Amino acid sequence: MNRKFWIGTLAAAFLISLGWGFNEYRLAGEYRLVAENNNHRALTDFASHLDQLETDMAKGDVVSNSNQKILYLSQVSSKSDAALKDFAQIPAEQVGLSYLGQFLTQSGDFARTLAQQVASGGSISTEEEKTLRDMHERLVPVNQKVQDIMTRMDSENLAWTNPAPTIRQRLGFGGPQVAQAAADGSEVSAKSVRSGLDQLDASLQKLPPFSYTGEYASRVVPKPLGLPSGEVTRDKAQAVVRDFLGKVGYPNATPKFSGESQGALGGYMWKYKEADLEVSHQGGVITFYRDQRSIAPKTLSIEEASNKAKQALQTLGWQLALTSSEDFGSYVQFDAVVEKDGVRIYPDKVRLMIALDNGQLVGLDAAPYYSFHHSRTFPAKITLEQAVRKLRPNFQVIEGRLAVIVKSGNQEVYSYEFRGGYQGEEYLLYLNASTGAEEKIQRIIKTPRGEYLQ
Numbered sequence: 045m046n047r048k049f050w051i052g053t054l055a056a057a058f059l060i061s062l063g064w065g066f067n068e069y070r071l072a073g074e075y076r077l078v079a080e081n082n083n084h085r086a087l088t089d090f091a092s093h094l095d096q097l098e099t100d101m102a103k104g105d106v107v108s109n110s111n112q113k114i115l116y117l118s119q120v121s122s123k124s125d126a127a128l129k130d131f132a133q134i135p136a137e138q139v140g141l142s143y144l145g146q147f148l149t150q151s152g153d154f155a156r157t158l159a160q161q162v163a164s165g166g167s168i169s170t171e172e173e174k175t176l177r178d179m180h181e182r183l184v185p186v187n188q189k190v191q192d193i194m195t196r197m198d199s200e201n202l203a204w205t206n207p208a209p210t211i212r213q214r215l216g217f218g219g220p221q222v223a224q225a226a227a228d229g230s231e232v233s234a235k236s237v238r239s240g241l242d243q244l245d246a247s248l249q250k251l252p253p254f255s256y257t258g259e260y261a262s263r264v265v266p267k268p269l270g271l272p273s274g275e276v277t278r279d280k281a282q283a284v285v286r287d288f289l290g291k292v293g294y295p296n297a298t299p300k301f302s303g304e305s306q307g308a309l310g311g312y313m314w315k316y317k318e319a320d321l322e323v324s325h326q327g328g329v330i331t332f333y334r335d336q337r338s339i340a341p342k343t344l345s346i347e348e349a350s351n352k353a354k355q356a357l358q359t360l361g362w363q364l365a366l367t368s369s370e371d372f373g374s375y376v377q378f379d380a381v382v383e384k385d386g387v388r389i390y391p392d393k394v395r396l397m398i399a400l401d402n403g404q405l406v407g408l409d410a411a412p413y414y415s416f417h418h419s420r421t422f423p424a425k426i427t428l429e430q431a432v433r434k435l436r437p438n439f440q441v442i443e444g445r446l447a448v449i450v451k452s453g454n455q456e457v458y459s460y461e462f463r464g465g466y467q468g469e470e471y472l473l474y475l476n477a478s479t480g481a482e483e484k485i486q487r488i489i490k491t492p493r494g495e496y497l498q
Contacts, residue, residue: 439471
């Protein structure tokens with residue numbers, strides 16, 4: 045009787061575990077399907093915006109009328125921003141694709157600078173025309189490659205990530221990797237969307253950087269202003285990575301070295317599970333972190349994610365103020381800046397991503413902070429009341445504060461920032477804190493995903 049009881053109990057336990065396992069497998073399949081659909085949508089939107097961006101650049105090169113020039117340059121700026129937002133959602137090696145993201149940022153920034161220049165009665169110089177043409181020439185093969193990836197994804201069912209390596213490949217007989225092949229000039233057909241984008245980015249790394257005047261022209265500055273002094277060894281960098289991973293939820297991590305990046309913010313690159321990190325040669329600080337782990341259905345609200353972001357910043361030793369958020373469905377992206385004596389210093393920015401399933405930090409970009417952070421001496425200023433009187437009468441001020449903003453050529457401006465309403469819409473107006481002159485206007489666009497600035 046006792047034997048039959050235990051046999052029955054074990055059989056019931058087996059059936060329950062089998063049912064539980066099947067249900068988990070089914071849920072995992074549903075999550076994969078949702079993720080794949082989101083990835084497909086992001087890549088489709090990215091390819092569409094990139095194609096339109098290339099077309100607008102081509103048209104802008106042909107026109108001679110100033111009004112038409114402003115139109116196409118403005119559209120280039122808009123499409124670059126849209127492509128960059130879609131690009132951020134594509135599952136790819138974020139460290140490896142930094143060049144592609146930087147290219148989109150610079151293209152939009154330069155076009156926006158030129159549009160403002162023409163709109164204010166100026167003209168485009170021969171050298172600026174050449175830079176714009178060089179950007180277009182570089183964009184053409186980029187667009188062709190992305191469109192090819194889209195075609196292969198639809199016609200050949202191209203996977204999102206590379207298939208697991210075979211035993212032969214594990215032993216070192218699998219041939220060159222796609223990104224390596226692109227770097228040495230050989231042609232290897234991409235086996236996945238991710239490797240195709242990696243291959244594209246590797247080819248961009250061989251090209252010289254652009255030289256131009258714009259808000260992000262010196263994102264990679266000749267000499268970073270905020271990096272700590274002193275060079276660090278690879279062993280020291282690994283210790284920094286292990287400490288960082290422990291603070292974001294991966295205790296006792298064993299990161300693997302994956303290479304070195306060059307430039308003013310260059311450093312040691314590391315890989316742990318689905319996470320990529322970079323530690324600067326100078327100062328030994330984390331400049332970039334991106335965790336590509338699968339994110340389960342969200343359980344946190346935007347407000348709860350904001351609290352998690354503040355906790356993460358505090359844990360990592362950052363004393364920053366959150367200024368904006370954008371909901372990407374599975375995670376929320378926050379911008380945080382230095383705030384000193386009531387003055388928000390926007391150039392000293394850190395961007396972070398919080399997963400909405402458990403509040404874990406899954407992304408950090410501290411490059412702007414370490415590029416531009418330094419001690420500042422603020423000039424004499426007019427009073428807040430004097431600045432308000434310089435606004436148009438019907439502008440309804442919601443809040444006002446002092447801020448440091450950036451204009452073309454990384455020129456910093458000490459200003460008053462006013463958020464307010466005019467004819468049913470909200471704007472950010474920036475007046476020079478010393479003279480009261482209007483420096484910048486941005487329109488606030490509210491969407492379910494967050495607030496955007498135009």
